[in-house]
Amino acid sequence: MTELDFIEELKTLKKQVIIGDSFNIPEHFDNIVISGMGGSGIVGKLFSELYHTKPVICLDDYNIPDFVGKDTVFIGISYSGNTEETISCTNQALKKGAHVYAITSGGDLSGLVKEKVIIPSGLQPRSAIGYMLMPLLNTFLHIDAEKREALSRLINEIDEHHEEASKLGKEISLEKKIPAIYGFSPFRYVAYRWKTQFNENSKLMAINNYFPELNHNDTMSLRDTYLKETFFFITFGGSSGKISRRIDATEKVTSTKFFKVTPLGNDDIEKMFYLIHFGDYMSLETAISRKMDPRDVSSIEDLKRLIK
Amino acid sequence: MTELDFIEELKTLKKQVIIGDSFNIPEHFDNIVISGMGGSGIVGKLFSELYHTKPVICLDDYNIPDFVGKDTVFIGISYSGNTEETISCTNQALKKGAHVYAITSGGDLSGLVKEKVIIPSGLQPRSAIGYMLMPLLNTFLHIDAEKREALSRLINEIDEHHEEASKLGKEISLEKKIPAIYGFSPFRYVAYRWKTQFNENSKLMAINNYFPELNHNDTMSLRDTYLKETFFFITFGGSSGKISRRIDATEKVTSTKFFKVTPLGNDDIEKMFYLIHFGDYMSLETAISRKMDPRDVSSIEDLKRLIK
Numbered sequence: 001m002t003e004l005d006f007i008e009e010l011k012t013l014k015k016q017v018i019i020g021d022s023f024n025i026p027e028h029f030d031n032i033v034i035s036g037m038g039g040s041g042i043v044g045k046l047f048s049e050l051y052h053t054k055p056v057i058c059l060d061d062y063n064i065p066d067f068v069g070k071d072t073v074f075i076g077i078s079y080s081g082n083t084e085e086t087i088s089c090t091n092q093a094l095k096k097g098a099h100v101y102a103i104t105s106g107g108d109l110s111g112l113v114k115e116k117v118i119i120p121s122g123l124q125p126r127s128a129i130g131y132m133l134m135p136l137l138n139t140f141l142h143i144d145a146e147k148r149e150a151l152s153r154l155i156n157e158i159d160e161h162h163e164e165a166s167k168l169g170k171e172i173s174l175e176k177k178i179p180a181i182y183g184f185s186p187f188r189y190v191a192y193r194w195k196t197q198f199n200e201n202s203k204l205m206a207i208n209n210y211f212p213e214l215n216h217n218d219t220m221s222l223r224d225t226y227l228k229e230t231f232f233f234i235t236f237g238g239s240s241g242k243i244s245r246r247i248d249a250t251e252k253v254t255s256t257k258f259f260k261v262t263p264l265g266n267d268d269i270e271k272m273f274y275l276i277h278f279g280d281y282m283s284l285e286t287a288i289s290r291k292m293d294p295r296d297v298s299s300i301e302d303l304k305r306l307i308k
Numbered sequence: 309m310t311e312l313d314f315i316e317e318l319k320t321l322k323k324q325v326i327i328g329d330s331f332n333i334p335e336h337f338d339n340i341v342i343s344g345m346g347g348s349g350i351v352g353k354l355f356s357e358l359y360h361t362k363p364v365i366c367l368d369d370y371n372i373p374d375f376v377g378k379d380t381v382f383i384g385i386s387y388s389g390n391t392e393e394t395i396s397c398t399n400q401a402l403k404k405g406a407h408v409y410a411i412t413s414g415g416d417l418s419g420l421v422k423e424k425v426i427i428p429s430g431l432q433p434r435s436a437i438g439y440m441l442m443p444l445l446n447t448f449l450h451i452d453a454e455k456r457e458a459l460s461r462l463i464n465e466i467d468e469h470h471e472e473a474s475k476l477g478k479e480i481s482l483e484k485k486i487p488a489i490y491g492f493s494p495f496r497y498v499a500y501r502w503k504t505q506f507n508e509n510s511k512l513m514a515i516n517n518y519f520p521e522l523n524h525n526d527t528m529s530l531r532d533t534y535l536k537e538t539f540f541f542i543t544f545g546g547s548s549g550k551i552s553r554r555i556d557a558t559e560k561v562t563s564t565k566f567f568k569v570t571p572l573g574n575d576d577i578e579k580m581f582y583l584i585h586f587g588d589y590m591s592l593e594t595a596i597s598r599k600m601d602p603r604d605v606s607s608i609e610d611l612k613r614l615i616k
Contacts (some may be wrong), residue, residue, distance in 0.1 A: 010470050031363050052373035055339050056361040060521040061493050062550065065360035071416055074416045085520055176534055178512075185369050193564035196525035199371025203486075205539070211367040212393055215611055216346025223607045224511035224600065226484055230538055231513070242370065242615075243407035249614040253607045292532065299561045303523055306557040307550075 002128070006201075006294045009127040010280050014155040016216065017273065018131025018148050022138035023101045029073045030142040032140075035059040035089035036077035039126030039200070042193050043077060043103075043133040046276075049186035050268060051140050054287060057217075061085060064092045074098040075134055081107020103132050126200060127274060129193075137269065154270050155277055162281040168234075168259065169202075169285030176233035178204070184211040184243045186268050187236055187275060194234075194279040201294040202286035207231070211239075211246050222254035236305035237262030259300060314509075314602045317435040318588050319497075322463040324438025325581065326456050329425040330446035331409045337381045340448075341406070343397035344385035347508070350413075350501050351385060351441040354584075357494035358576060359448050369393060372400045382406040385440055387433035389415020405528050432603060434508060437501075437584060438463075445577065455577075462578050463585055470589035476567065477510075477593030480503030485540035486512070488565070492519040492551045494576050495544055495583060502542075502587040509602040510562040510594035515539070519547075519554050528561035544583060545570030 030104055031054055034044030041060045056100040057065065062085050068074060076090035076189075081104040090112055093100050102113035105121035137143045146254035158165075171180055179198055183191030198206035209218055221226075227240040239259035251258060261278055263271035287294040312355040339362055342352030349368045356364040365373065370393050376382060384398035389412040398420055401408050410421035413429035413436075427431035427439035445451045466473075480487055487506050491499030499516040517526055531538075543555055545568035559566060569586055571579035 038520060041524075042523070051374065053374050054367055055373075056365050057365075062520070065363075067360065067362050117309045178533075178535055178538070198531040199525040199527075203528050205515075205526070205529045205536070206535040207513075212370070212465070213345060213349070216349070216608065217507040219607050219611055220511050220605060221506075221507040221513045225486075225513040226598075227486055227538060230486070230535060232589070234343065245615045248610070252612065253610045288535075297528060299527050300524065302561045303527055303554070303557045307553045 006284060009123055010277070010284065011159050012123065012127070013130045014152045014159065016128065017134055017151045017155060018147070019134050020138060020145060021135045022284045023115060023117070023135065025139060026099055027070070027074055029054065029099065031055045031057065031067070032073045032075070033057045033059060033064065033068055033093070034075045034077060035086050035093075037066070037083050037085050038084070038196065039082065039124070039129070040077045040079045040132060042196065043129060043136060044075070044187060045192065046133060046272060047136045047140070048190060049192045050137070050272075053140075053230060057087055064089050064096070068093055068096050068098050070097075072098040074100045074138070076100070076102045076104075076108045076109055076113060078104050078107065078109050079123075079128050079132065081105060081109035086094070087112070103135055116235060124297070126197065141269075143269070151270055151273055154265055155273060157264070158274065158277045158281070162278070165278045166285040167282035169282035172232050173202070173286045175232070175287035178230050180208040180231040180233050181206065181208045182211060182214060182233070182235045183208065184236070184239055188271060190272060190275045190279070191237070193276055194283070197279050197283035198286065200231035201283040201296060202290060203292045204286060204290070211243050215246055215250060219250060219254060222250065222256050231298040233258045235260055238271075314592060317431055318585070318592065319467050320431065320435070321438045321529050321585060322460045322467065324436065325438060325442055325459045325463060327442050328446060328453060328456070330423070331423060331443065331445045333447060334407055337362065337407065338379035338382070339363045339365065339375070340381045341365045341367060341372065341376055341401070342383045342385060343372070343394050343401075345391050345393050346504065347437070348391065348394070348440060349430070350497060350504065351437060351444060352383070353497040353500065354441060354580060355444040355448070357497060358445070358580075361448075367397055369596075370396045372397050372404070376401055376404050376406050378405045380404075380406040380418055381599065382408045382422045383444070383470060384410045384412075384417055384421060384549040386412050386415065387431075387436050387440065387474040389413060389417035392404065395420070411443055411585035413446045431499045432605070434505065449577075451577070458574075458601060459578055459581055462573055464573070465582060466582065466589070468583045470586070473586045473589035478597045480540050481510070481594045481597035483540070486538050487514040488524060488539040488541050489514065489516045490519060490541070490543040491516065492544070492547055495580060498544070498580060498583045498587070501584055504592070505587050505591035511600045512594060512598070519551050523554055528559060530558065530564050541578060543568055546579075547549060
């Protein structure tokens with residue numbers, strides 16, 4: 001397990017986003033419920049920021065809400081197919097008569113669900129984000145092959161030029177900072193993804209939060225907190241007028257400097273993938289600089305054994 | 309504006325939870341959409357953890373999703389009645405023909421919406437959490453007067469005995485720690501409430517997160533992060549078997565000690581209010597120890613003026 005292996009994994013993303021798999025969903029349904037944890041569950045959360053035609057409820061716990069039934073499209077997402085929370089929710093959704101679908105590389109989930117997209121195994125779940133997100137985008141946002149090719153080309157550009165991401169990741173480690181990542185719609189869960197990538201790849205605590213909500217609470221702490229020098233504040237550039245004004249005003253009122261990462265891309269989906277992949281390289285470089293193996297998730301595995 | 313004023317505010321909570329106001333909602337509806345920011349928006353989030361009969365979507369931004377329409381129960385919540393994000397969402401929901409309700413002390417929101425609960429003004433929005441949450445619980449969970457009286461008595465007990473909360477709040481300040489608060493269902497948003505109370509009352513940065521999701525990412529950082537001594541780790545006691553095992557396993561695998569606050573109360577609603585009020589006194593004591601005015605929200609006000 002060397003850093004090179006992990007980079008090779010990251011570089012598969014441009015191939016992942018080309019997959020054209022989709023689900024044959026019913027013409028009428030009331031709501032979408034997506035169950036998934038960690039690196040698998042993030043795709044439901046990212047999707048919920050792009051799709052607004054029906055309510056989307058993302059579950060990252062053991063139980064489904066009472067309303068799940070025959071008018072629900074339920075999607076269980078687990079890269080391994082053996083995540084206990086997702087298996088529990090999927091079993092409950094099947095019993096309630098929901099339209100049940102799955103995205104997985106195999107495992108128990110594959111055995112439980114008839115209508116599924118089977119994706120290649122052998123990656124870290126968090127590195128398979130393209131394989132897991134594309135079936136949702138293809139199904140509900142009708143992304144076509146041309147669009148997927150464009151997305152793939154954009155991702156390839158980051159694979160070839162991620163100097164800014166690597167520089168930032170290294171700086172965070174050398175200056176020994178805790179990343180505080182502030183997103184905004186539709187990239188709130190990109191901030192969360194970055195936080196989890198710092199956790200898993202770099203073994204580093206990180207904070208995520210989002211505008212405009214944080215202006216109603218965190219703004220007070222940003223001005224007056226102790227240990228402010230502990231944090232490295234990051235947000236995204238290129239936001240709409242209102243959010244952009246809020247970011248500028250927050251910097252001014254609280255005397256805080258935000259590092260701004262401005263995504264390339266022609267639409268929200270491209271920008272989302274740009275930022276996600278930027279975070280992949282950034283957190284990898286933090287790991288390398290800290291001499292941490294980005295693939296190591298041994299405490300998570302230890303914990304799973306302990307609670308069995 | 310002395311600390312005493314703020315304590316008097318906190319002590320009104322036991323009176324707040326007695327209010328019997330509720331909404332006359334339609335017999336049939338598909339989903340509930342609640343719009344609110346910060347100390348007002350938190351009540352929708354807390355409610356979403358207790359009610360599972362229909363999808364509940366909480367908005368804390370400027371826009372409503374496309375699905376909002378005549379089968380939606382929409383509730384705008386703004387203590388002042390002048391929160392620009394909530395006014396924007398409420399106007400959009402009215403245009404889409406949703407069943408629109410409001411909880412407010414007045415302002416523009418009161419003028420916009422016909423079916424509303426008008427609550428007393430003069431408090432900090434975050435101190436009016438009982439006034440804003442009870443109409444939701446009364447309407448959708450059919451809380452009766454007897455139940456409300458019991459809740460009021462429990463809150464009074466905390467008003468009279470909050471030594472543990474005050475001790476903890478003081479310790480956090482004296483040891484100069486950043487609170488890292490880890491909740492679990494149905495108290496995920498209690499952890500968020502504590503985070504925002506540390507932000508606004510104590511002017512202190514804080515982190516919130518929740519089990520079991522954090523076991524899929526933060527577990528790696530809890531073992532190996534630098535600056536771990538910066539944080540004060542808190543969770544809640546008295547959880548169900550699975551979550552309780554996860555907390556114990558997380559402590560063991562990551563060599564982390566969590567301070568556990570165990571709520572009193574006979575059901576989830578009582579425990580939720582217990583924990584909320586515990587957090588009120590805890591964050592107040594942190595403020596006092598830091599010589600910060602818990603009522604001061606001047607940066608938030610400055611920011612609102614800047615973005616006008």
